[in-house]
Amino acid sequence: MGKTKTLLIDYAEPMKRKEIQAFYQSLIKLNESKQSAADVYFHKNKNLLINAYYEYEEVQIMNYQTQKRELLAQKELWSKKICGGCGSKLRLVDSSYGKFWGCPGFRDKSAEHITFPTNYGEIFASRYKNVKVRINAHWATDIIRMTNSSKDLKAAQLVRLYGEEGMGDLRKKYGYKSTLKSISGYVTAKKNSFREEIEITNALSEFFPKSKTQLGIRYRLKDEYEKVAIIDFVLSDDQVVYLIEIKRRIYDIQIEQLELYFALMDYIMKEADDDRDCKGLFMVYSEETYGFTIDEKYIAFESVRNKASKLALKSIFNKNAEIMGR
Numbered sequence: 001m002g003k004t005k006t007l008l009i010d011y012a013e014p015m016k017r018k019e020i021q022a023f024y025q026s027l028i029k030l031n032e033s034k035q036s037a038a039d040v041y042f043h044k045n046k047n048l049l050i051n052a053y054y055e056y057e058e059v060q061i062m063n064y065q066t067q068k069r070e071l072l073a074q075k076e077l078w079s080k081k082i083c084g085g086c087g088s089k090l091r092l093v094d095s096s097y098g099k100f101w102g103c104p105g106f107r108d109k110s111a112e113h114i115t116f117p118t119n120y121g122e123i124f125a126s127r128y129k130n131v132k133v134r135i136n137a138h139w140a141t142d143i144i145r146m147t148n149s150s151k152d153l154k155a156a157q158l159v160r161l162y163g164e165e166g167m168g169d170l171r172k173k174y175g176y177k178s179t180l181k182s183i184s185g186y187v188t189a190k191k192n193s194f195r196e197e198i199e200i201t202n203a204l205s206e207f208f209p210k211s212k213t214q215l216g217i218r219y220r221l222k223d224e225y226e227k228v229a230i231i232d233f234v235l236s237d238d239q240v241v242y243l244i245e246i247k248r249r250i251y252d253i254q255i256e257q258l259e260l261y262f263a264l265m266d267y268i269m270k271e272a273d274d275d276r277d278c279k280g281l282f283m284v285y286s287e288e289t290y291g292f293t294i295d296e297k298y299i300a301f302e303s304v305r306n307k308a309s310k311l312a313l314k315s316i317f318n319k320n321a322e323i324m325g326r
């Protein structure tokens with residue numbers, strides 16, 4: 001390691017189950033009160049936000065129409081075999097690259113001359129069919145930015161509030177996947193990671209009678225507010241405590257997170273006169289990202305999934321711990 005920065009801890013203490021539940025409850029409540037603040041903001045600024053919606057839609061429709069017009073103009077030139085740059089009649093050129101329609105005036109640099117592949121008719125048809133009103137997946141975020149509402153609204157809230165005004169989801173209206181589905185992607189990701197955590201903790205806790213999932217720690221760093229850290233998984237025996245941070249993909253790894261957990265655990269163990277060793281390690285679930293190169297060490301869940309002994313597990317843990325002991 002060697003790069004662990006020193007964190008100045010005022011205090012750190014493990015939380016009881018009940019406290020953690022209360023903590024999650026307070027997060028939910030906070031979310032609800034944010035929701036009603038968003039409603040108030042929306043209704044105060046209704047004209048601005050409703051106009052922004054229609055303006056946004058209009059710009060996309062205008063882009064769509066421009067694109068169609070330009071394509072049709074090209075098609076017209078194609079069917080008349082005329083250069084759009086200089087008006088010359090195109091001719092079929094047989095070059096070493098194959099045949100194409102080119103402008104005889106191509107040497108005159110004062111105009112932009114045209115060339116058409118011989119199958120332009122088909123190309124046009126497929127392009128024309130694919131011209132769509134393009135609605136960015138982040139359209140609600142764009143509107144929030146345009147109206148300077150970033151402090152007061154989240155994209156999902158804005159989409160919901162528009163919906164209450166009978167203004168549909170712009171994405172859905174123009175045939176895309178609905179915006180809320182794309183915004184709420186992280187909820188699904190979080191659910192999956194719970195499932196993955198359960199699989200990992202079930203597979204490993206068998207060898208460590210003292211195991212704990214979702215260990216909550218209430219702490220305060222110098223000059224900061226009190227915060228709560230939730231460590232995914234703690235395995236321990238008489239000699240060592242392993243702090244395991246479970247990640248779905250290796251590029252989710254953040255070394256600062258493990259450094260904080262390690263520092264908190266170190267503090268708690270010192271307070272309790274617990275002189276066991278402590279190691280911090282990342283475990284990555286998703287096999288498809290193992291090829292990605294990063295500086296940090298991590299353990300692929302695949303490599304420990306079927307380990308038959310505690311000794312084998314510990315040897316892998318010790319070799320691949322990102323933070324090596326106190």
Ligand SMILES: [Zn+2]
Binds near residue numbers: 084104105106113
């Ligand atoms: Zn020309």
